[in-house]
Amino acid sequence: MTIQPIPDPNTPIGQIIKAAGSEGIVLESEGQGRYALLPLDDDVIDLLVERSPRFRDLCHEIRERMDSGQFQTHEEVRRQLVRKAAVECCRAERPNGNC
Numbered sequence: 811m812t813i814q815p816i817p818d819p820n821t822p823i824g825q826i827i828k829a830a831g832s833e834g835i836v837l838e839s840e841g842q843g844r845y846a847l848l849p850l851d852d853d854v855i856d857l858l859v860e861r862s863p864r865f866r867d868l869c870h871e872i873r874e875r876m877d878s879g880q881f882q883t884h885e886e887v888r889r890q891l892v893r894k895a896a897v898e899c900c901r902a903e904r905p906n907g908n909c
Contacts, residue, residue, distance in 0.1 A: 811846070813838055822898040 814829055816839040826847065829835055834848040848854055858865045875881065882890075 811836055813844075815839070822895075822902060824895045824898060 811834055812829075813836045814826075816826070816837050819839060819842070826835075826837065830847045830849070832849055834846060837845045837847055859869065
């Protein structure tokens, strides 16, 4: 797994996710320590569920909301992320301009 120094805490999340790719990445920021950014797969989810009662509770809450019809489709989330990435990119290119 690659270790990626993050010198600027305002680095756009899209840039970090792109660097992580499908294998994941260890992020290192001075004074903040190291953090792993991993793609969620069944093994990671099982580990989280097994070791975190808080995460299990959150999963139950999410399941209840989904069962009651309160959810967004994959396509809706994808559109929101694409829109947000475009705005972040624009702001990076035009810090004082309109996006």
